[in-house]
Each structure stands twice: as C-alpha cells, then as structure tokens.
Amino acid sequence: SQQGEEDPQALSIQEGENATMNCSYKTSINNLQWYRQNSGRGLVHLILIRSNEREKHSGRLRVTLDTSKKSSSLLITASRAADTASYFCAHSGNTPLVFGKGTRLSVIA
Amino acid sequence: SAVISQKPSRDICQRGTSLTIQCQVDSQVTMMFWYRQQPGQSLTLIATANQGSEATYESGFVIDKFPISRPNLTFSTLTVSNMSPEDSSIYLCSVERGSYGYTFGSGTRLTVV
Numbered sequence: 144s145q146q147g148e149e150d151p152q153a154l155s156i157q158e159g160e161n162a163t164m165n166c167s168y169k170t171s172i173n174n175l176q177w178y179r180q181n182s183g184r185g186l187v188h189l190i191l192i193r194s195n196e197r198e199k200h201s202g203r204l205r206v207t208l209d210t211s212k213k214s215s216s217l218l219i220t221a222s223r224a225a226d227t228a229s230y231f232c233a234h235s236g237n238t239p240l241v242f243g244k245g246t247r248l249s250v251i252a
Numbered sequence: 253s254a255v256i257s258q259k260p261s262r263d264i265c266q267r268g269t270s271l272t273i274q275c276q277v278d279s280q281v282t283m284m285f286w287y288r289q290q291p292g293q294s295l296t297l298i299a300t301a302n303q304g305s306e307a308t309y310e311s312g313f314v315i316d317k318f319p320i321s322r323p324n325l326t327f328s329t330l331t332v333s334n335m336s337p338e339d340s341s342i343y344l345c346s347v348e349r350g351s352y353g354y355t356f357g358s359g360t361r362l363t364v365v
Contacts, residue, residue, distance in 0.1 A: 146294065176353045185258075185344060186295075188353035231294060233354075239285055240346075240354055242295040 147243035155249040162219040164246040166232035224252040258357025272331045275345035280325035289342040335364045
C-alpha cells in the first residue's frame with residue numbers, strides 16, 4: 144500500500160496551545176497536501192507544499208517537508224476550539240492523491 | 253476555484269439494492285475522482301473518471317460493483333451496486349485544482365441495513 148502514516152492518531156490539547164501532527168509517506172512525490180475534515184463531512188484543503196519547498200505558512204498553519212526522510216509536519220499555532228477536526232496529509236506524484244490515516248485533533252476550551 | 257455539488261448527502265438503503273451518487277462541478281474538468289471513507293478510516297481512491305472513456309479502477313474495486321458514468325466534463329455518477337452492510341461508508345467525489353489542491357464534494361453518508 145502507498146498509504147502514508149500519520150502520528151499521533153489522536154491529539155487532545157488546551158485552547159491556545161500549539162498542535163503538531165506528523166506524516167510519513169513511501170513514494171516519490173510532486174507535492175504534499177494537508178486537509179481538514181469536520182465530523183465526517185467533506186474535506187477542506189488547507190495547504191499544499193511542493194517537493195522542492197521545505198516550509199510553508201498560511202495564517203496559523205506551518206507545514207514543513209523533508210523529502211530525504213519522506214516526512215511532513217503540520218503545526219497549528221494558538222489553537223482554538225473550532226480547530227477540532229480530523230487532519231489528513233495526502234501526497235500526489237504519478238498517481239492520484241493518496242491519503243494518510245489522519246490525526247483526530249480535539250481542542251478543549 | 254471549483255465548487256462541487258454532491259447528492260444525496262446521506263441515505264439508508266436495504267441490502268441488495270443500489271444507490272447512485274451524483275456530483276456536479278461548476279466548471280469543466282478533465283478528471284474526477286471517487287473516494288470511499290469507511291467508518292473511522294482515511295480516504296481510499298475507488299476510481300478516476302475521465303470524460304469519454306472508461307473509468308480507471310484502483311486495486312480492490314471493480315466496475316460491476318461501482319459503475320461510474322462521466323457523460324460530460326462537469327458531471328459524474330458513482331453507483332454502489334448490490335449493497336451489503338460492508339458498503340456503509342462516506343463516498344466523496346473530488347477534482348484537482350492544481351496549486352490549490354483538490355476540491356471535494358460534501359460527501360454521501362451511506363448506511364446499508
């Protein structure tokens with residue numbers, strides 16, 4: 144399977160804290176993407192980082208990519224209760240998007 | 253950016269029956285993708301739907317079970333045939349938007365009883 148791994152599987156933090164989620168993949172990629180899913184609904188695209196990029200920011204989100212280790216991390220700073228959701232990494236190469244197993248984030252107010 | 257209208261949003265179906273899920277995109281796209289998300293799991297690609305040709309199915313998925321139509325560049329359907337409780341999942345369609353990643357429909361939550 145080309146499916147990547149994510150850790151932790153579940154993360155519970157207090158509002159205001161930072162949340163870090165990690166993702167590993169197995170194949171060569173063109174880009175790596177992070178998505179958010181609220182309560183089993185449709186996915187929302189958060190950020191895309193290309194294989195030649197090492198770090199990218201978008202608002203309170205910071206994504207890093209280490210292609211030598213085939214890994215990526217998503218950092219959410221100053222978390223809010225509304226950030227509670229499942230977060231998935233997904234990579235794209237010569238195949239359509241392949242998703243990791245996801246991290247369930249709970250932010251407690 | 254593309255907007256996808258997916259329906260139905262949810263359904264409860266009897267085993268042995270079939271359900272057709274529709275996705276309408278507000279712009280023309282070459283490829284549409286169909287995913288399945290089993291309870292508590294991640295997304296798994298079922299097939300890629302190209303307009304004017306047969307869909308390309310991933311390992312473990314077959315056309316007889318998940319027939320797909322792609323009559324034009326803005327519309328696609330996925331049918332879940334001869335359903336069993338194991339087919340209970342969320343089904344999602346999506347399109348690629350280049351640098352903006354993929355846009356997903358809101359999903360169809362299927363329960364088979």
